Amino acid sequence: MNRLWLTLISVLIALPSWANNDPAEVRLQGIAAELRCLVCQNESIAASRADLAVDLRQQIREQIQAGKTDSEIRTYMVERYGDFVLYRPPLKTTTVLLWFGPLLLLVFGLHILAITLKRRRSALADKVLSADDLERAQALLGQIKDPGKQP
C-alpha cells in the first residue's frame, strides 16, 4: 500500500515536467537559452525572471506561432538589442579579438614556455665539465696530501 502511495506521489511531483513537452516550448527554451537578458546580464532570457525577459519570451513564443525560423527570431532580437544579446557572438571585425584572443594568449604562453625550457637546457649544459677542466680538477685533487680527508 505504501509503495502505491509513493508511486502516486512521485508521478504527481514529476507532472510539471510534462508542461514543456510542447515542441514550440522546447524551441522557445532553446532560443531563449542563447539570448542574454539585458537587465540581469549574467542570466539568459530563458532563465531570468526579469519583466523584460518574460516579455521577450512572449515575443519569441508569438513569433514561433507565426512560423518564424530560429534565425529570423535571433535577427529580430539583434536588430533591437545588438550583438550583445547573443551568447554566441558572430565573427566580425569587432569580435575577432574576442574569438581569437584566448588562442593568442595560448600561443604567447607556449612561446614563453619554449624560451624558458631552452634557457634552462643551455644553463645545464654549461655546468657539465669540459675534458680540460676534468683533468685540472683531478690534478688538483691529486695534490691533496691527506687522502683520508677527501670528500
Next chain:
Amino acid sequence: MSRFLFPLIGFVVLLGFLAFGLTLKPSEVPSPLIDKPAPAFTLPQLANPGETFSPDAMKGKVWLMNVWASWCFACLEEHPVIRELTTEHGVPVVGLNYKDIRNEAISWLNRHGDSYLVSVSDTQGRVGIDYGVYGVPETFLIDQTGVIRYKHIGAVTHDAVRDTILPMIRELEK
C-alpha cells in the same frame, strides 16, 4: 635585470587594462538603432486615449522621446531635467509611458508636472521592445527625417544635456 623587468611590464599592462575596465559601464549596452529610422508605431495618447500619436507627426523636427513610468524612481530624478529641456531650451519631448497603469501615470504627471508635448501609453511594452528599451528611463534623440541619432540610457542629467544632448540638437537643427 630582465628577470624582474618583464614581469613588471606585464603587471603594469594588466593594471592598465583593469583600470580601463573600471571606466566602462557594462549596464549601458550600445543600441544598434543609432542612425537607423525610428521604428514606426501608433499608440493612444495618455491624457486622451481616443487620440493616437505616431512618430510621423514629428517629421521635420528634432525631438526627444523619453521613456518613463510612474513606478520608475530614476524618472522622478530626471523629471526636472526634462522640464528644463522643454521650457528653457524649447526641445519637444514626447513621453513613452512604458508598462504603466493609466490612472497612476496621470496622477504622477499631476503631482510632478507635465512638460511633455504628449505622452503615449505603451501598456504592453511592445513599442519599448521595438526601440530596444531594457530599462527605464531611456531617451532617444530623433532628427527631422525620423532617424535615431542618439540614445541616453538611464536618467538624463544636467551634464548630459549641456555636454551631449543640446549640442547634438543644435547641430542637427542647422
